[in-house]
Amino acid sequence: MAEVSSVPAPGIPPVGEDERSTELPQDSTMEESQSSDPSMYRYIKNDLFTSEIFKVEIRNLPKFIGFNDLKKFLAKQNLNPHKIKLFGKQTFAFVTFKNEEERDKAMKLVHGMQWKGQVLNVKLAKPKADPIMRKRKQEGSEGPPSKRTEGEEEEEEQPLSVQIANVVTPLWNVPYDEQLRRKEQEVVAVLQRLAKRIGNTNKAMLPWLFAQKGKYNKMCCPLEDIRPSPTQTEYRNKCEFLISMGADGEDKTVGFRLGKYKGGSCAVVGPAETSHVSAEAKRVVSEFQKFIRTTTYSVYDPETYEGHWKQLTVRTTRTGQAMAMAFFNPQKLNEEELDALKTSMKHYFTEGEGKDGGITSLYFVREGQRTSPNPEDLPCELVGGESCIHEELLGLKFRISPHSFFQVNTGAAEVLYSTVGEWAQLDENSTVLDVCCGTGTIGISLAKRVKKVIGIELCQEAVEDAKVNAKLNGLSNIEFHCGKAEDVFPIILSGLVASNLTAIVDPPRAGLHSKVILAIRRAEHLKRLVYVACNAKAAMNNFIDLCRAPSNRVHGAPFRPVRALAVDLFPQTMHVELVILLERVGYDTQPPGNSGSQQQQPGP
Known part of the structure; x- marks a missing residue:
């Protein structure tokens, strides 16, 4: 089992985790790090957790060292990096930390240290540019889009149900044997x-x-x-769905992301025709989508960091229970407005149109002001039903809470x-x-x-x-x-x-x-x-x-x-x-x- 809440389904990002918050550049260059376009760094906000704001660059590393060598070296200095990425034939690295104290400690301890005959140089590093903004900028500077290849055209012409199946269940059309x-x-x-x-x-x-x-x-x-x-x-008893603009153009859609954020795509496709999601979970998604479309609150936009509805996690059991966790970014809403929303959500699923959706445990998760990369640290409030769901496995009974791991x-x-x-x-x-x-x-x-x-x-x-x-x-x-x-x-x-x-x-x-x-x-x-x-x-x-x-x-x-x-x-x-x-x-x-x-x- 895991020391985290779950292992997400293919194509689904971890619960509440901004895709950029822990990912260092795959093709980073020093030129990119020095970009001065402020729009490329809009995600650097105090109310969003990202280790990119606690980032240093270590230069003059010994030749031929690997990731594990650097990790062990930093551990000997009692440093706990969040992410490490080596570049330049392993001669320099970007290292991020979970807070300012750890970052400053690293700069103080490591700068000027000698390691395998090399004197290390440590300095502050700029955060990674927003992948989708970088793509937008590149597309804007490159003029008209290049001609699509035959394969790309074929993919675009496929039904959305096939496209999303290729993302989340890539072997869907392969015989099980x-x-x-x-x-x-x-x-x-x-x-x-x-x-x-x-x-x-x-x-x-x-x-x-x-x-x-x-x-x-x-x-x-x-x-x-x-x-x-x-x-x-x-077969899946837990799925994590994003809430975004639908790939079919419909707003406030609950589903799986069709592409990757760094590839420039935020659109989602509903799970109705996916093969691995249970019928019970699909029913919960359908009802929840109807509910959020009745509200005045928009979906969270990862490009502008505005909007509210962000994610829906659904857990189901063979005993007929279902837990729904709605991730919502309050932005500047006051407590009265949030209480009114939670009240309407509770009424909708316990007495209103969504009462037959099968939800037995309903949670409201406040997504703003994150200070930790761990989703279990987010405020999680029960707004309706039981606090837990129960499952039977090998003739035994198990209670499952919102953040608990269960296969x-x-x-x-x-x-x-x-x-x-x-x-x-x-x-x-x-x-x-x-x-x-x-x-x-x-x-x-x-x-x-x-x-x-x-x-x-x-x-x-x-x-x-x-x-x-x-x-x-x-x-x-x-x-x-x-x-x-x-x-x-x-x-x-x-x-x-x-x-x-x-x-x-x-x-x-x-x-x-x-x-x-x-x-x-x-x-x-x-x-x-x-x-x-x-x-x-x-x-x-x-x-x-x-x-x-x-x-x-x-x-x-x-x-x-x-x-x-x-x-x-x-x-x-x-x-x-x-x-x-x-x-x-x-x-x-x-x-x-x-x-x-x-x-x-x-x-x-």
């Missing part, structure tokens, strides 16, 4: 690459790797057949968690560490067969849900801790003396913090680790650090991959969950039934 084959091939490539990387970082494993690669198509471990999603359509495909999540439980090889003496536990789904699903479960999660709301969920299911052998995994996990590990200890980690897309990996490596009594990766490429560094040879930085015997499997939680897209079982080198085990896994032999 072929989708699974493509995803499995992606996982094969990941495991082949991991085999090479492990060999480069742990020479002692080379004889073992040579044997593994010979048996398993150059992979580091056996890969079991991909497990399909029980349902291939209408977006409930049926496939049951397949995933069943696999995790099988691979963890648990018994009544086992202690399970559930890292990035969200609402506690994995730990709770395993609790009845083990001695103890300890969950760790960043989101306070999710932790509260997890505690309630444990009680709902009559469990007393489970506890939850709120905090950053890199802070909490080492403390918990150091105090555990359990002989049969297993960790299950299901982190956000970026993977686990390096401090968590180092703590896992140090805890030699932790012999088995089940890693669930929603983005295997992003988690690659985690896998490598778990398996690399011991060093001054990495203490404890390494792990090595024993078996792997993909579970399809995202039909019609190329996304897939990868499950890898890793075991400590020298740990001797034979999984029950020997279902595809090889017996671990003492270390190489």
